[in-house]
Amino acid sequence: MPHHLMNLRNVPDDEAEEIRELFESHAVSYYETPPSRWGISMGGFWVHDDDEARRARALLDDYQRQRQHQQRQRYQDGLHRGEVAGFWQRLVRHPVRILAACLAIAVIIALTLAPFLNLG
Known part of the structure; x- marks a missing residue:
């Protein structure tokens, strides 16, 4: 086998x-x-x-x-x-890209958790 x-x-x-x-x-x-x-x-x-x-x-x-x-x-x-480049160096070099990625992550987490937070 x-x-x-x-x-x-x-x-x-x-x-x-x-x-x-x-x-x-x-x-x-x-x-x-x-x-x-x-x-x-x-x-x-x-x-x-x-x-x-x-x-x-x-x-x-x-x-x-x-x-x-x-x-x-x-x-x-x-x-x-x-x-x-570490996180801070990337943030300094590409602030818009990094902040947009962080915002997208926050939105995804919020949309994922929203049904569970509205149960009460």
Whole structure:
């Protein structure tokens, strides 16, 4: 029975390539299905064997922990260098866009909660 290891929808090309290299370097016999153009099928990495699935899952979990740490570190470094804008920097650069987004969020929350607030 096939085991789905990872969804490929919205996965960056560099991450998918690194996972392919990881599986190939550890001789994991996997196969890949691409995500559909219209978002109907998710695509992903698959294996057939239960033992292979456990081994691949362990490799994938370790890889994803490392990638998460690496990406967070890259983001923090960008914040410290001023290359990545935080909320306040974005507000200063694009005040109308940020305030419009906040207003839209408030309206959506109000419309969502209005039926429950009018019960009493």
